[in-house]
Amino acid sequence: MSDLYLVLKNLTRSKLRLALTLFATFIAFMVYGVLASFQSYLNSGIDLAADDRLVVINKINFTQSLPISYVNRVRAVENVVDVAHLNWFGGYYQDPKNLVVTIAVSPESFVRVYPELVMTEDEKKAWLDNRQGLIVGEKVAQTYGWKVGDRIPLNSNIFSQTNGRTDWDFDIEAIYSGADEQADTSSLYFHYNYFNETQSFGRDRIGWMAVRTNDSSNNEAVINAIDGLFENTQAETESMPEKAFNQAFIEQIGNIGLIVSSVVLAAFFIILVIVGNSMVLSIRERTREIGVMKTLGFKSTRIFGMVLAESLAIALIGGLLGLAAAAGLTSLTSGMGAQVPTLILDREIAAKAIGIMLLMGLITGIIPAFNALRLNIISSLSRS
Numbered sequence: 001m002s003d004l005y006l007v008l009k010n011l012t013r014s015k016l017r018l019a020l021t022l023f024a025t026f027i028a029f030m031v032y033g034v035l036a037s038f039q040s041y042l043n044s045g046i047d048l049a050a051d052d053r054l055v056v057i058n059k060i061n062f063t064q065s066l067p068i069s070y071v072n073r074v075r076a077v078e079n080v081v082d083v084a085h086l087n088w089f090g091g092y093y094q095d096p097k098n099l100v101v102t103i104a105v106s107p108e109s110f111v112r113v114y115p116e117l118v119m120t121e122d123e124k125k126a127w128l129d130n131r132q133g134l135i136v137g138e139k140v141a142q143t144y145g146w147k148v149g150d151r152i153p154l155n156s157n158i159f160s161q162t163n164g165r166t167d168w169d170f171d172i173e174a175i176y177s178g179a180d181e182q183a184d185t186s187s188l189y190f191h192y193n194y195f196n197e198t199q200s201f202g203r204d205r206i207g208w209m210a211v212r213t214n215d216s217s218n219n220e221a222v223i224n225a226i227d228g229l230f231e232n233t234q235a236e237t238e239s240m241p242e243k244a245f246n247q248a249f250i251e252q253i254g255n256i257g258l259i260v261s262s263v264v265l266a267a268f269f270i271i272l273v274i275v276g277n278s279m280v281l282s283i284r285e286r287t288r289e290i291g292v293m294k295t296l297g298f299k300s301t302r303i304f305g306m307v308l309a310e311s312l313a314i315a316l317i318g319g320l321l322g323l324a325a326a327a328g329l330t331s332l333t334s335g336m337g338a339q340v341p342t343l344i345l346d347r348e349i350a351a352k353a354i355g356i357m358l359l360m361g362l363i364t365g366i367i368p369a370f371n372a373l374r375l376n377i378i379s380s381l382s383r384s
Helices: 003-011 015-047 070-075 107-113 121-129 138-144 192-198 216-229 242-251 256-285 287-295 300-335 347-374 377-382
Strands: 053-058 080-088 099-105 133-137 151-156 167-178 187-191 208-213 237-241
Touching: 003 300, 015 242, 015 256, 015 300, 015 347, 053 216, 053 242, 070 080, 070 208, 070 216, 080 107, 080 192, 099 151, 099 192, 107 121, 107 208, 121 133, 121 167, 133 138, 138 167, 167 192, 187 192, 208 216, 216 237, 237 242, 256 287, 256 300, 256 347, 287 300, 287 377, 300 347
Parallel strands: 099 187, 133 167
Antiparallel strands: 053 208, 053 237, 080 099, 080 208, 133 187, 151 167
16 A cells, blocks of 8 residues: 555545635635736836836926927937937827827837837838827737727827817837737837827927936946936936836835735735644544554654645645636736736746745644654554
């Protein structure tokens, strides 16, 4: 009779208790997989930010504009390779509920400063040549069924045209994807000049600048030079590395990492109590059997290993099923529209989850396994 067979028989001795324990473990790891994927999505903007790219905004706050004349002055700063300027449009498609991230940009410098937006050279040229051209992220295109060649209207909930209209017409010239699978492809980009010439207010103002330096080691010097350039002006600037800017932007909606960690820790603590208690009860019920096994010649270390194997099996079976369910749920987000972030349960998250399963199996099994190890034959057989 093999140890594996004995472990299997002991696990299935009480099928209801096994099912409930596996279900609790399943839920905990499903929650972990989804929340960890969400946290990874939030951090992707930080992880994918270029080291040699800076963001320059108005020192008052992000929503205040800057004069467009700043761009050429920043271009002249030493160690600056290129500068793109961007302006928030506040766009939506047909219905105000269909919000889409829409940004007016300086086209030529934009494609140089953001090379991670992947599109064909023909699409790029077509967009650069068409003042009403629009670059569409593949996720937005998938959501609304857009394709290259379509002409679509986009409304702004902030700006209006000189003729009173709040919608602008665009030709879709390119659909971009990301160089990384976690890259954001839910944004739209169009020509700043088209926007600037038609808007009823706020002309010759920009939202922020993206600055490319010749080397990330020169970032600090460039930051000091830019902010010093506009010190004591009506629109002072605050420059920072793109990673720091993205980090600060995410923190504005709260400490998501702390929230996610707290929920996951609470779930795992409950599971530790449930599985640990289940294992202790299981071993107590089998005290006499353990005494018989030792009488038959089973070594204490062998029984110790079998008990640990039971707890590890529960953690791995329930955990892997929960992780598979989380992978299924996260994969559904890719087809749920541009407003829903695409979550990816990657190998790193899966590897951490398996590590937690093994740790949880050892923690919940070590005490009952040690109790089984210490049992002597006489006292175990005498127990009722």
